[in-house]
Amino acid sequence: MSRAPGLEKTSHLQGTNTNLDEAVKFLQEYDLEASETCLRVTSAQWAYSTNMTDLNKRRMVEAQTHRARFDKVTWARAAAFDWTKLHDGKVRRQLRMLTTNTRACLSDEKYNEIYHLISEMKDTYAHVRICPFRRSDVDESLYCDLELDPDVQRIMAQSRDNMELTHVWRQWHDKVGPQLKNKFMRYVDLANQAARVNGFSDAGEEMRYMYEDPNFENEVAESFQKLLPLYKQLLTYVRRKLLQRYGSSIIRPDGPLPAHILGNLWAQEWSNIADIVLPYPEYRDFDVSDEMLHQGFTPLRMFQMAEEFFTSIGLKPMPPEFWRHSMLERPNGRKAQCTASAWDFCNKVDFRIKQCTEVNMENLVTIHHEMAHVEYYMYYADQPYLYRDGANPGFHEGIANSITLSVLNPIHLRLVGLFNNNTELYETNINFLLIMALKKVAYAPFAYLVDQWRYQIFESGVRKMNSEWWDLRLRLQGVVPPVPRSESHFDAAAKRHIPADIPYIRYYVALLLEFQIHEAMCDAAGYNGPLHVCDVYRSREAGRLLTDVLKVGKARHWKDVLKMLTNGNSNRLSADAMLDYFEPLMAWLKDQNKNERIIGWTTYKEDTALFQPLVYGSANRHLTSHSVVIFVMIVKWIL
Template identity: 40%
Template sequence: MWKFPSLLLLITILQISDFHLRRYASYDAYYLYEERNARRFIEIINEASAKDENKAQLAEWNYAANLTEENLRNKLLVLGEVAVRTKKRWMKLMSFQWKKFWDLDLKRQFKQYSVLGASALCREDLANYLKAVGEMEKIYSTNTICDFKDPTKCHLTMDKEIVDILKNSRNEPELKHIWTSWRNGIGPKVKGVFQNYVFLANKAARINKFANNAEMWLDRYEDYYIKLKFHSLWYQIQPLYFEIHAYTRYHLRKIYGNIVNERGPIPAHLLGNMWAQNWANVATDFLPFPNKPIADISENLRKQKYDAIKIFETAENFFISINMSTMLPSFWRNSILEKPIDREIICHGSAWDFADGKDFRIKMCTTITEENFVVAHHEMGHIEYYMQYKDQPFSFRSGANPGFHEAIGDMIALSVKSAKHLNELRLTEVNLSDQEAVLNSMFLMGMSKIVLLPFAYVVDQWRWAVFSGQITPENYNAKWWELRRSIQGIQPPSPRSEQDFDAASKYHVIADTPYIRYFVSFIIQFQFHKTLCLQSGEYNNNDPFKRLHLCDIYRKVKAGNLLKKMLALGSSRPWPEAMELLTGQREMDASALLEYFEPLYMWLRMENRKNRAFIGW
């Protein structure tokens, strides 16, 4: 039976309790005082950071929109000045004991600012870092190659002639020439600059208390085990990719003969895309049901008199239909939607937030093609995200994680590319009850969506190893192709050496842009899509006309309102909370993606076994 403690013991307990209460009261008073100061400071730093970001983005834009030496010098000057001010604010911020704050919102704002990135470098190193990236971007963006049929014609560019040749030519020597020439015009020129960039990026990471730049990039995912989770997601998707790979190799062998090994990796130049990251351009050569041809959406866009403005107005209309934001007049006034004829620009499509809550732009050399029609929706998805979180403190004006930003426009594009929506726009005439026609459409989607996943995984697997020192300049190219063979099942059309630097043929590699975000995006966009389809009543797995791959959320305001709630969070909460708000799930999961493509997977399995196509490489 419990008894009361003795009087002496009770007095002792009370004395100890009083001591700790006074101690903690003193402790709390100190940190509460510091938190009050920190709140005032964070208001100042948010305002100053937004103004500096505006200046930096304007300088970046001016250079990207007109690649002159003067604009590059001005960009470097502005970014250098901004970095100095940013670093001063960062040093003051790091003097606070912010990890002990009780206010979770304040603590998170400090955490967001605690990673300074490249601006942590000294002024000279930062100037060299920015110059290196700028030089590589210019080499990439101004690269031209000579025509295979007319070697005197040496002004073929990626955004026009090269894309068309890769899409339409089935002349293997021509494709090899295009593929090789593009890489030879970039890799050898940037390899030395890239090595200096890696050194400086790692130096910045160490100042930010990370082991290397890869760890600093991955910090945005706020998960120590994120690499293992990426691997688990890839393992989840692998069986579907293996079936697509085997089917594609089998049919390419029919076209090109022994150039394609029936059990080996696929030669990269035969897949209709410079980086073999999207195989949709060759998919029409071996549709599952060739008697049900796919409508030429690009041709239909041109027949309906689409131009760059109309493409982007169509994208805007989709977002408006689900109660998202209308583009501001300044968007149409300031954006560059077609390639100027009077100057060189970086044509790679990009969306811009000028950090003042009203200036949002897109820069893109739009051509009237199905691909650009989809890209327009993707880029406008970024703008919509910017506009939804524009009222957050500046420290929270970013995606919940980098993949979220990429997922939004692509998730909308899942509706836009659905047979149902394209029928409504009169860009196709697919009978939704015709399973063969629908499977053709799904095959084309898989040849872009599923095929990108291993490529996106490889790009940053390689860079993580470069930043960590596991891959050195002496084996840059060997390790690049080792990863592409082992994970993607792709090989170069002819032997490559360390005189080459083929990773640099991809814009994101030389532009200091992490790529795993696209891997994340291509998984979670299907999670988002499934949720919004369910919310809008457009998804029911037991109804053949409401399967996930047929869903279109156009005009579904309920879906749009739910999406807006998540987008408005920005990065104010950890990404699992943002995901849970929308989907009810806290983890990335490929189940929705696999459900979307299940009819294709089952058909491919049957077809590959009928053809005795080898699975793997």
């Protein structure tokens, strides 16, 4: 049985210096140099993101290359110390952070190789273009120039044509995966080499080590087990609606869901098919976009409304630099990356948001989300550089999303004058909860399984990357590819986080945390009612609790931060708050599904044959020790 790592790991190249004064001096120097390097790199990235010229791209690459060299020098200096023998706990923790979860321990040649491999994979991904669906062979006017954003994602969200959806899904996966496969296999090899130098068995173990908790893996597995009954009820209801829309030739009444008809290229969240599955469409209209336009909202007014939310609970207003330097609208006369994002320039005064804002409810919610990140940046700005981050890798997203749970509900929208309909109608609440479940509950298995797959690859090798990807998606998510796949494909790479070397379990952790934080703030506000309609707007008590958490950054263990949130009642990641939030929907789904023979999905050979052309015998079927941990804990829910 594979166990999550403890905190005693040391590098194979661990140094011998145990002089505490020298270690403190090194960390002080690092704090200054790292902040300056961060400012330089972030400024270059901002310049390119808001004005995508070749010159700005070259400057960004130069700054990133400088940071890579700085990281390598930093690792060498930190690794000269034997932090396990230093008596100061803060110094010991900071040195441990600098000498783990880094590839800087590799030789210069291999370090440069993995750095460039990741850059090449990201660049290849960004330049993929696919052909549109041709409705006839004589249509010669169509060019193969569809980009992921917005073209591919728009088609997957809006089309209800099975043939078009299948075509676009296949085109994207076929164009991305095969050309990245060999590079990714080499990346896996180098990442594992770096992990072993750092004292780990493989790169997956090193990834989990970031959470500084030997029980982390079991904790998230237990929470996923708790969420599965709700997910299975949701899947069963959605499948019935899709069956009515597409027919039994596309979807089996008791089977898994085809990945291409769920409104999302990766089938990771299903809110785009609300028009198919919403139970009470006549009560649907709580999208306040039209009302915002009617009231003459502008992007600036939307940002001011978000700022007022935070100041109403006692948090800081945005500083002058924010309003002076942020990009709040799509610029004229130049190309810019429009993905909304919050920026910390690491100098304790400059914080910004980049967003090509359109006047609609979705953008209003996004602004609150991004501004929550900025609040986090401002509150932990006085911490040492290493502690200017979320308490764990999921905390930033968890806090930002917890704010949107207050904003994105009919009660709050009515309070701020944007929603005039009755918010107490049963049908309105079920519609609202179902849409939230399509966003949140449907996302849970995907957010959980991406890194479960990555851990398997790091541990057991790259021989069956594609079949293992779809095996996990079938077992944990109940999703299958719409067309047969083989090991010549590499479908995991269709999700950018895989080739871009971005850990994904943080998004599952953030999902749990957003509901835990929301519940804690509602408790602090004295709220006592259904969690899904709680709004902490204007609650100074909720704001004080949140402020205490934000100030800490990463200076304390995230388990201690969870204790702060729960008044000492718990320090565990838990699905309980999320289940409380969706409790009324769970009761409704059970009633809707009461005549269903199967709650969840059954798996037949025809499902596994889609990605395992040769059926493996049980004697040849290989499960990694990591997989055993996961599957033993959830088998009673999956099979």
